[in-house]
Amino acid sequence: MRKKVVIAVAGSLFLLGASKSEDVKLLEEAKRYFQPLPKVADSKENPITPEKVRLGKMLYYDPRLSKSGLISCNTCHNLATYGVDNLPTSVGHRWQIGPRNAPTTLNAALHIAQFWDGRAKDVEEQAKGPILNPIEMAMDSPQEVIQRLSTIPEYVELFKKAFPNDKNALSYDNVAKAIGAFERTLITPSRFDKFLQGDVNALTKKEKEGLKTFIEVGCAGCHNGPALGGNMFMKFGVVEAYWEATRDFVTLDKPTVPVDVGRFAVTHKQEDLYVFKVPSLRNVSRTYPYFHDGSVWSLEDAVQVMAKVQLGKELNKDQVEKIVAFLKTLDGEIPKDALEVPILPASTSKTPKPVR
Structure with missing residues (x-):
């Protein structure tokens, strides 16, 4: 009996060790794309006092x-x-x-x-x-x-x-x-910053799966850095026109949303047509409605639209739920x-x- 208990305990220790190893691997992968928020965003030109x-x-x-x-x-x-x-x-x-x-x-x-x-x-x-x-x-x-x-x-x-x-x-x-x-x-630091700082228990199992999915699907290609965005410009609609994908979400009191040429209006360069600054995903569950035109109110819908028009992918319900669970860990403390x-x-x- 004692041997079985020892084996059982050893087995669960082994499983715990494997789980911890997976968490460490995920943390290492996450650090390739993201960094914790600084305490302030200081500026040499405008020092904070x-x-x-x-x-x-x-x-x-x-x-x-x-x-x-x-x-x-x-x-x-x-x-x-x-x-x-x-x-x-x-x-x-x-x-x-x-x-x-x-x-x-x-x-x-x-x-x-x-x-x-x-x-x-x-x-x-x-x-x-x-x-x-x-x-x-x-x-x-x-x-x-x-x-x-x-x-x-x-x-x-x-x-x-x-x-x-x-x-x-x-x-x-x-x-x-x-x-x-x-x-x-x-x-606004959040639980995700604690995770990036080494606390692998700061996120739940589902949230970690969402982080892993977020990276594997390709979202982290643009939404990276401390703010998970805000550090590059990108065409909105790499695979297909964004206004076609968001049309079904436009509210009845605003049946048509003008097509916005984005950065092209500033630079007048053809390569900047429909190009926008990649938005930060910090606090994204609180900053609805989404996109430059505010056309989409649901975070789940916004995730689907982005996967479709930027990556050419159709995400299943489980993938969306996990990604959204991860995104909610970015809700920080004001x-x-x-x-x-x-x-x-x-x-x-x-x-x-x-x-x-």
Whole structure:
């Protein structure tokens, strides 16, 4: 009897050892494609300081950076909903509808460029765009932004503290640098980072199978690096036209979605036709609807579409379920400080009234 027990125990130890070996192999394979998130996405051109981050957070939440006094960065990139507004495309000044889905600001500073078409080199340059865009925040000029902020004494002082070496601390460039510094702190580590750091028990069996499937199917060819995306541009529709694959998912109140030429509109190069920045998959289960046009609401459907149009593969239900299980391990923790809505400086009698 004792011998049988020993054999049984030895057998289960052997099985455990085999399972551990498989986990280690998967971890080693995963490290070929992915890296853990850094604590912050620092920048030599815009070093992070507590003063910049505090100011940038206020500006991120302040609707007075819009002509109407209604729209802030947080309107379309709501940190409480993982840096997005969960709309196909966002609502801007005087209820105008934007042409593309608002990407999340979480972990965005890790990307090689900003916007779907990569027209901004970093989060600082990106921050300048929506404030002046006539269908977003609709301010007429950088001078109008600075004029408004200069009528608020607390902001004047905060800019001086955040940019002590600048003779002209309150500038449009520094508005963007402050917002950018804040966004560089919006890093959301998850259980997957613990796995990459060596904790093979951080993921469940099904989640590990999903990771393995994700790699084997070919998804990691584009969705790699710390953010699982954001580090390259790729044609959307390598195998077949993306709008054919997403057509069945378009909602009835928006029966047709215009075909977007992507990066071609910026570079005017034929090779950039239908090319977009590969989106990050961090927090992807929370940042629906999907793709640049917000045409697909279900993560399962989005996985099927991507496999079809990018890889030419039809995934079975089991493969999709496992991949989605893995993708949900990328749901991270939003920095608590970022979610605490700041008390904004008060306007004065000199502050221009909103235009609606």
